[in-house]
Amino acid sequence: MPRPKGRVLVAQNRKARHDYHLHDRFEAGMVLTGTEVKSLRAGRASLAEAFATVDDGEVWLRNAHIPEYAFGTWDNHATRRTRKLLLHRKEIAKLERETGTSGRTIVPLAIYFVDGYAKVEIAVATGKREWDKRQAIAARDADRDARRELADRNRGVR
Numbered sequence: 001m002p003r004p005k006g007r008v009l010v011a012q013n014r015k016a017r018h019d020y021h022l023h024d025r026f027e028a029g030m031v032l033t034g035t036e037v038k039s040l041r042a043g044r045a046s047l048a049e050a051f052a053t054v055d056d057g058e059v060w061l062r063n064a065h066i067p068e069y070a071f072g073t074w075d076n077h078a079t080r081r082t083r084k085l086l087l088h089r090k091e092i093a094k095l096e097r098e099t100g101t102s103g104r105t106i107v108p109l110a111i112y113f114v115d116g117y118a119k120v121e122i123a124v125a126t127g128k129r130e131w132d133k134r135q136a137i138a139a140r141d142a143d144r145d146a147r148r149e150l151a152d153r154n155r156g157v158r
Helices: 014-019 034-041 089-100 130-155
Strands: 007-012 020-030 051-055 058-062 083-086 104-114 117-127
Touching (some): 014 020, 014 104, 014 117, 014 130, 020 089, 020 104, 051 089, 058 089, 089 104, 089 117
Antiparallel strands (some): 007 104, 020 083, 051 058, 051 104, 058 083, 104 117
């Protein structure tokens, strides 16, 4: 069976977009075992508490939950093991520089397959404060109300 073409989303960290100001984004490959790939192809993963670190010139994805493969044997993988991310050396240097400043971290945004290869989208992020979150929600609600009023006006409904 041929590999599916294009981007196939497996897991998304929607809460990260709410909790952080996202800056630079990167697409990284993942070093996985066979049962991890099979579990991802089944659409099972969680990025809820996941984060990434740069250690000794290598980027590591920590605390990402990929459950055990249901049909695996005794050689199944650990669900929350540390996984190596594959990036170019310049990208790793940029990540190291960015996270060296205070208050910045690397958060994973999504795990997906691109032409059969497992990828993770990561971003350098700064944590939002509580009033930032409320302000973002208020702006989103105001924009939704404005669009609704405009649509009603264009339809002739008042």
